[in-house]
Amino acid sequence: MSDLAIKTVNLTKRYSGLWSKQPVDAVKNLNLEVHRGEIFGFLGPNGAGKTTTIKVLLGIIYPTDGEAYVLGKPAGDPKNHHKISYLPENPYFYDYMTGREILTFYARLFGIAEPQRSKRVNELLERVGLSRAADQPLRTYSKGMQQRIGLAQCLLNDPELLILDEPTAGLDPIAHIDIRDMILDLRNQGKTLFISSHQLSDVERVCDRVAILNRGVMVQLGRIEELLAGGHVELIADKVPDNAVEPIKQLGGKVSLHDGRLIVEQPDNGTVDRVIDIVRSAGGHIISVKPYRRTLEDLFVETIQGGKNA
């Protein structure tokens, strides 16, 4: 288990309200393994059980059934929290404090003594670009600045594992890019990142592996490149004689005609070359050849909608 940053075994969290007849499984038999040093995307629609899982991992709530381990120890062990950091979704900090004061507060929670504490706080303020605003109260901070201070408090203890819940939600494009770059920087430092996010393009860009949760059940798990395999190439040709269409159809793929133009979707480049040869030899004109890569958004929608239809 030592190479695993997070491991859950049949993790189940059931909520049974006082008056509700039917208990609800927020997370059901979740088996998850996150390796040290990887960036893991934890995806799912609202109410899928992502935040519930994170809360179990942090010991904020307790599992109904199953087990959860973080850095090799049972989840929620505060002694283990020296090596972990957490950024909640839309974090709220004591807004009467300044940026420097809030980081000092969290540094005290980590037991970092002076003079290291001040040194570390100053370093992080510099790193997240808040040195100039360090002595302003947090209530004057923009959303992007709040998120930066949130990330800074995550880095105080130089953690092995960072759990980030929607780290880029609601940010303007510049702040968004800044936070994303900081995450990439953390990856380069060899940190393990467990990111729950709806920003699928970000997840696709930074994560090594993803899991998709739907209604408390894990419905997809794998490396991004494996999950996103299966794109296609779209070829559009004009003035293709009718006698050339049949051999193209025989190559497989999807063939259709729109406004006299032939549209061919082929799963791989090799077949596309043959389609081009047929079109040209028949006197047709190639208008465009465009590769379409499957995106995480496509996979997400297919998975979730497939689950709904099932």
Place this chain on the structure above:
Amino acid sequence: MNATFAIAGATFGEAVRKRILMVILLVALLIILISPAFEPFAAGRGARTLIISFGFGVIQLAGTFIAIIMCTGMIPTEIERRTIYTILSKPVQRYQFVLGKFFGAVGTLAFMYLMMGIVFLIASRLALGSFDPQIVKGLIMFFFQSSLLAAVVLFFSTFVSPLVNYFLSGGVFLMGNLLSSFLETIQRNPDVTPITRIPVQLLTVILPNFANFNVQNPIINPEQVLTDEVAYLVQTIAYAIVYMALLIVASMLIFNQREM
């Protein structure tokens, strides 16, 4: 303990910036300051008794409101705003969080009592021409009364909503002030059946006795004659400390199981 004191410091910092608490403090300070002006209404009781009783009344009321308002939302607000997630995801034990909150509340009460005490001493010195040591004793007793109330409110805040907590804590404070007198009355009455007496006796034992702290007020307790005042004060303070400790331990145990 560093984490506990860090949380206590943050709690204090937040409490002294709460407008409602500051308004209560300022109103109390203002009333205490002008209390000597009520001297003409003494009507035979003596200016000293009136000014001191009036001042204590204001301080006790302010202390009660401050303790209840400050502590009802102390834990639910942290959960609602999710600040607790960033705290408990650090190497902080849940008991340290509860303890930090309580120390922060007591620190805030100490600050408020210090402010009110200074103004009360100045106002009474100006009106009466001398310092009355009864004021210091009274302030200490009321501070412990408010701290005990804060522990009660914090205890309830680990498992009920702020609105319910207002009523529960207010009810406990009221009963804790009245029950001992009520029990004495019914014990003197031979017509009272055990069915009535036993539940009152039980409640008097279980609920904190807030009336013990009112001994300094000659208007509230005119019949109270203390043979050994120091022993009484020490005993009452010890009672408050033990009761607070029990409540905080119970709060920790409940909060340890609490899901957020």
